[in-house]
Each structure stands twice: as structure tokens, then as C-alpha cells.
Amino acid sequence: MHEAFGYTGLVIFAAGTLLGFLLHRSDYCMAGIFRDLFLFKNSPLLRVFLIQFFVTMFFFYLGRASGLVELYPPPNLREASFITLAGGFIFGTGMVLAGGCVMGTLYKMGAGNVGSLLAFLGLITGSGLYAEVYPLFFKLHKDTIIVKDVLFGQFLSKGEDILFILMMVFLSLVILRWIKEGKIYQKAYADGYIQPWITAVLISLINLIIYITSQTPMAISTAYAKLVAYIEKLFVPLHYTTLEFFRRLSYSVYSSKGDLIEGGPGAQIDHIFIVEISLLLGIVFGSFISALSLREFRILKKLPPSAQLISAFTGGLLLAFSSRMAGGCNVKFLMSGLPMLSIQAMVFLLGLVPGSYLGTIIFKKFVIGDKVIVRRKG
Amino acid sequence: MNNIILDIRGQICPACLLISLKELNNNRESIKKGEASLVVLTDHRDATRTIPNAVTAMGYSVNVEKRDGYYEITIKKER
Numbered sequence: 001m002h003e004a005f006g007y008t009g010l011v012i013f014a015a016g017t018l019l020g021f022l023l024h025r026s027d028y029c030m031a032g033i034f035r036d037l038f039l040f041k042n043s044p045l046l047r048v049f050l051i052q053f054f055v056t057m058f059f060f061y062l063g064r065a066s067g068l069v070e071l072y073p074p075p076n077l078r079e080a081s082f083i084t085l086a087g088g089f090i091f092g093t094g095m096v097l098a099g100g101c102v103m104g105t106l107y108k109m110g111a112g113n114v115g116s117l118l119a120f121l122g123l124i125t126g127s128g129l130y131a132e133v134y135p136l137f138f139k140l141h142k143d144t145i146i147v148k149d150v151l152f153g154q155f156l157s158k159g160e161d162i163l164f165i166l167m168m169v170f171l172s173l174v175i176l177r178w179i180k181e182g183k184i185y186q187k188a189y190a191d192g193y194i195q196p197w198i199t200a201v202l203i204s205l206i207n208l209i210i211y212i213t214s215q216t217p218m219a220i221s222t223a224y225a226k227l228v229a230y231i232e233k234l235f236v237p238l239h240y241t242t243l244e245f246f247r248r249l250s251y252s253v254y255s256s257k258g259d260l261i262e263g264g265p266g267a268q269i270d271h272i273f274i275v276e277i278s279l280l281l282g283i284v285f286g287s288f289i290s291a292l293s294l295r296e297f298r299i300l301k302k303l304p305p306s307a308q309l310i311s312a313f314t315g316g317l318l319l320a321f322s323s324r325m326a327g328g329c330n331v332k333f334l335m336s337g338l339p340m341l342s343i344q345a346m347v348f349l350l351g352l353v354p355g356s357y358l359g360t361i362i363f364k365k366f367v368i369g370d371k372v373i374v375r376r377k378g
Numbered sequence: 379m380n381n382i383i384l385d386i387r388g389q390i391c392p393a394c395l396l397i398s399l400k401e402l403n404n405n406r407e408s409i410k411k412g413e414a415s416l417v418v419l420t421d422h423r424d425a426t427r428t429i430p431n432a433v434t435a436m437g438y439s440v441n442v443e444k445r446d447g448y449y450e451i452t453i454k455k456e457r
Contacts, residue, residue, distance in 0.1 A: 099390030
């Protein structure tokens with residue numbers, strides 16, 4: 001193993017630990033952003049997410065301007081296809097059913113939530129299922145590519161800076177107005193609560209640190225595929241070798257210093273292992289520390305109703321399968337890709353919104369239903 | 379006064395708010411008259427934001443106390 005890998009892994013594990021801590025303290029749930037818009041016609045977290053989008057865009061711009069961010073577009077973004085759109089749609093549904101996104105599942109599981117543990121197992125299972133059908137979906141992706149450019153800025157060439165300035169000015173005005181109207185502050189009674197906007201700004205900073213350290217912005221879902229690869233290699237080694245999915249590379253490029261940046265879903269220590277597995281472990285650990293320090297860690301103290309457990313597992317399965325279809329999850333697309341105006345991220349979001357709507361309907365109808373047990377006491 | 383206890387510890391998002399609102403609706407008459415209060419037990423941190431926000435907007439008064447590893451949200455008629 002390259003010695004720089006160890007350093008990168010440590011930095012990302014530390015960043016992930018801070019991230020897990022913050023996510024737990026603010027209960028920063030991306031699954032809620034669109035779901036609450038459909039359920040309650042009100043989504044305060046959507047405003048907070050726009051702050052994250054704004055700050056990340058600004059930080060990435062600084063990173064590029066200073067030369068600290070070298071690979072732009074990053075190697076883990078690709079062209080958009082109709083499979084990206086379909087993936088986004090299924091992802092939206094899965095996110096509502098799982099009760100959290102790919103990252104939300106990790107911090108909730110770290111704090112001892114059994115539903116999220118089921119969603120985690122669903123994510124592992126969904127990644128394994130996708131490995132079986134990968135050649136079909138990869139062909140469909142190649143056949144339905146919408147546009148060859150990865151970033152919207154590549155369309156515009158010199159107009160990119162003007163677009164950036166216009167967006168910065170517009171978003172600043174909108175956010176300033178929200179601040180004036182008191183729409184950013186969230187009143188919550190949870191112990192040790194951190195305002196979500198603070199977490200949003202810090203996630204943007206963590207994302208920049210990850211981008212500078214690893215040459216790729218924050219991403220996480222291939223880590224689940226890698227975990228499956230190790231499980232299959234251990235228990236069904238012959239079958240493992242027959243799967244093309246685990247043999248392929250997601251990316252392979254050289255940095256300006258000549259370092260090889262290469263990784264794939266297979267069971268090997270590569271760039272994805274160092275970056276995404278370290279981040280995954282960090283988030284679970286950070287959230288565990290936060291919950292423990294608040295005396296809020298609980299596991300198997302009380303199980304949710306079986307309908308919620310089934311929903312969480314199914315949601316997790318859909319999240320993983322659709323992430324692999326689309327080539328990433330909400331972390332890579334909404335937190336990293338969208339602020340770079342990645343076309344793949346925009347297409348993913350276009351599918352995700354109606355998908356969340358469908359998930360909301362399914363959750364209300366089949367998961368909540370009418371089975372509420374109430375104990376009365378005088 | 380009757381305390382209607384709704385124990386939703388361990389449940390996933392957004393079930394906490396939906397179930398609480400459903401229970402509040404089922405007991406609207408007695409809570410509005412001040413004959414009963416709804417006490418929600420939850421270990422979901424975000425529910426300490428979403429439930430008080432929703433019920434205060436509906437004209438109820440709310441109080442949140444931290445218990446042993448969970449939160450107790452009491453919803454009563456407006457004072």
C-alpha cells in the first residue's frame with residue numbers, strides 16, 4: 001500500500017468522525033428535504049440545504065482558483081444518461097422508505113437505531129443484487145447517454161465565471177432575506193443540538209478538505225459495494241470471480257504529481273477503499289461518540305413496528321441498487337456534484353424529486369396505516 | 379387530567395411526526411377542552427424540532443423534557 005494512502009485514509013476517517021458527530025447533533029437528514037415538502041408542504045431543511053449548496057460552490061471555486069483542487073471535473077463524475085434519471089427516481093423512493101439517505105442511515109445506525117441497521121443491511125443486499133445484473137445496466141447507460149459533457153460549465157466555456165458570479169449574487173440575496181425573516185434558525189429541544197445551518201457550512205468545509213486530500217469530492221455509496229465484494233470473496237469466492245462488476249474500475253487517472261488515482265467496487269485496497277470506507281467508518285464512529293456522550297445511544301431497547309422494519313430494509317435495498325444504476329448517491333450528486341453544476345447530478349435530482357413523492361405516498365399508506373397502539377393512563 | 383401516552387421510541391422518520399399528529403387528531407376534542415394531554419415518548423432527536431413546530435402552529439402548548447435516553451413531549455391545550 002502506498003504510504004500516502006494511509007495519510008489520506010486517516011484524514012478522511014477524522015473528517016468522517018466530525019461529520020458523523022455533526023449529523024447526529026443536528027439530525028441532518030437529507031431524506032426529509034423533499035419528503036417534508038410533500039408531506040407537510042413545508043421544508044425548513046430545504047433552505048439549509050441551499051446554504052450548503054451555496055457554500056460548497058464557493059469553497060470548490062476557491063479550491064480550484066488556488067490550485068489546491070486539481071482534478072476538475074473529478075474522476076468520480078461521469079456523463080448523464082436515462083439510467084441516471086431512473087436511478088434518481090428509485091433513489092428518491094428508497095430514501096423515504098429507508099428513513100434516511102445513504103449517509104443518514106450511517107449516522108442513525110451509529111446512534112443505535114435498529115431501523116437504520118436494517119436499512120444498512122438493505123444497502124449491502126442491494127449492492128450485491130446490482131453486481132449480478134451490472135452488465136445489462138451498464139449497457140443501458142452507455143446506450144442512453146443524454147450529453148457527453150460532465151459539467152454544465154463545459155457547455156459554456158468562458159461564460160462559466162459569469163454564471164458562477166450570477167449564482168453567488170442571487171443565492172446570497174435569497175439567503176440574506178431568509179436570515180432577516182428568521183427562517184434559517186431551527187427551534188429544537190434536543191440535548192446538544194447544533195443548528196443545521198452550522199452543520200451545512202461545516203459539511204461544505206469537510207467536503208473541500210476531502211477533495212483536496214483525496215483528489216475526489218465526498219462520495220460514499222461504492223463503499224457498500226466494496227463491503228459486499230469482501231463478503232462474497234470470503235464466502236463465495238468462485239462466484240465472486242465470475243462477476244464483471246467487481247473487476248471493473250470506476251476511475252483511473254493520474255494527478256499532476258504522477259500519483260495513480262484508481263478505484264473500483266472490487267475487494268481490493270484502492271482509492272475508493274481509502275476514501276469511501278474511511279468516510280463510512282468515520283461517520284458511524286462520530287455519531288456513536290455523539291450519542292454516547294449525550295447518553296442517547298440505544299440499541300434493541302425498543303423495536304419499531306415490523307412494517308417500519310420491512311420499509312427500512314426495502315428502502316436500503318432500493319437506495320443501493322439505484323445508486324449503482326446512477327453511478328452515485330445523494331452524497332456524490334447533491335452534496336458534491338450539484339455545486340459543480342454536474343449534469344449527472346442535475347438529472348439525478350430530476351428523478352429524485354418525483355421518486356420522493358412516490359415514496360411519501362407508499363410510506364403513508366402502507367407503513368403508517370392505522371396501527372397505532374396507545375396506552376392510556378389516568 | 380388524562381395523560382395519553384404515545385410511546386414511539388425506536389421508530390423511523392417520518393413516522394414519529396405522522397403518528398403523533400394522527401393521535402392528536404384522534405383525541406382533539408378532549409385535548410382542546412383541557413381534559414387530556416398527549417405525552418409522546420421519542421428517542422428521535424429531530425422529533426423535538428418537528429413535533430413542537432407542528433403542534434404550536436396548530437394552537438397547542440408544548441413542553442419537552444429529556445428523560446433517560448429519550449424525550450418526553452407533552453402536548454396540551456393552549457394556556
